[in-house]
Amino acid sequence: MSNLSHFDEAGRSRMVDVGDKGExxxxxxxxxxxxxxxxxxxxxxxxxxxxxxxxxxxxxxxxxxxxxxxxxxxxxxxxxxxxxxxxxxxxxxxxxxxxxxxxxxxxxxxxxxxxxxxxxxxxxxxxxxxxxxxxxxxxxxxxxxxxxxxxxxxxxADELTGKVVAICRSQEKGVAKKEISEVELKIDYGLEGDAHAGDWHRQVSLLAQEDIAYMKEQGLELEAGAFGENLITQGLDLQMLAVGAKLKLNSNIVLEVTQKGKECHDRCAIYEAVGDCIMPRRGIFARVVKGGKLKKNDKVEVLIDD
Structure with a gap:
């Protein structure tokens, strides 16, 4: 019987002896x-x-x-x-x-x-x-x-980890974001070369692959970046994050969530096609607290204060 069992050889309850364990x-x-x-x-x-x-x-x-x-x-x-x-x-x-x-x-x-x-x-x-x-x-x-x-x-816990499955950037406003393989994230700025980066609270936009999959099920043919997202994540429930939560990417980049969702002022082409657009409801926005180079398939982890 294991020394960690709460029962002895006779089946009687006991408190485990931890006396020999190190502190x-x-x-x-x-x-x-x-x-x-x-x-x-x-x-x-x-x-x-x-x-x-x-x-x-x-x-x-x-x-x-x-x-x-x-x-x-x-x-x-x-x-x-x-x-x-x-x-x-x-x-x-x-x-x-x-x-x-x-x-x-x-x-x-x-x-x-x-x-x-x-x-x-x-x-x-x-x-x-x-x-x-x-x-x-x-x-x-x-x-x-x-x-x-x-x-x-x-x-x-598994729910605290995921990965980046796509990185998207547009060098001009009003132009659809295109997928790239890697990018530098700059402190208090965002993705290097991205038209929407800058000194404001929505430096980086994130959307879950699981939400994009839902839209594809509605019959849409979508490329990465179609909703204006910079980063597409997989395996991480972005909606569980509160404003102020921090994400660690590629073991060194740190993002702080600054906004969840946004107001949709104009009906985009995607909304007109299927009657829904997920970015205003399911997207999150963040600022770059610590920068570094990010590549596709890099790990994402929700930081928990110790």
Missing amino acids: TKRVAVAKGEVKVKAKTLDLITAEEIEKGDVLEVARVAGIMGVKKTSDLIPMCHPLLINGVDVKFNIFKEEARIEIIATAKTTGKTGVEMEALTAVSTAGLTIYDMCKAVDKEIEIGEIKLLKKTGGKSGTYL
Whole structure:
């Protein structure tokens, strides 16, 4: 029987002996979400829930949950916690609150359960604070995003990684973007040689290959860049990103999300053909925080603060 089992040879429950393991710096990041009615979210963000500031109370509850994890989960070891951070991302259109919790320790066992407990406790507290106005609140999608330290090393959830499947650029405004094999991304500018790059908040536009595939299913013959996108990604749900989220490309380039979607002032040819255009709804925009050379099929990773 494995030494990591919570049962001994006789089938009796036990706490795993970690005495011989070495101490390492350990970090775990977990997420969850709370779905509410649109009106409830408005009350939360305006701090008009009668019980008080919902998110601040939930943040404190998440921190307290970390410190109580070993009391709640039978086989968890009591840990000396170095730090806890609980953040909330608001997705107004979806009436959804995303909870991101980070727990840190230096010890012989990890803090995954502590991070997951922080998310769970914060979510339950949001429900408790708001149940008088919304009893249909849903808490879910609780999962580990990242862990570092220990013998098993680093774990990163699949949803945080993808790749760049196309790079597109137009050297003149009003001209369709064309696919290129590689490009230099310049800090606070965008793609070198791109007509839409510059000192503003929409330096780089991104669109998911999965969304483009949907449009192709409508009967459109589309080339890369048809929606005005600079980068086409695959395997990464761009819609899960909040404004302020950071993406790492090719292990050195860093983008910061500055806008999700945009207003469509004129009906483009694509909209006229199929009655829909995905860029205003599904595209995201970013500025270049750290530059470098980008090539097709380079890795994309959502950065999670440690």
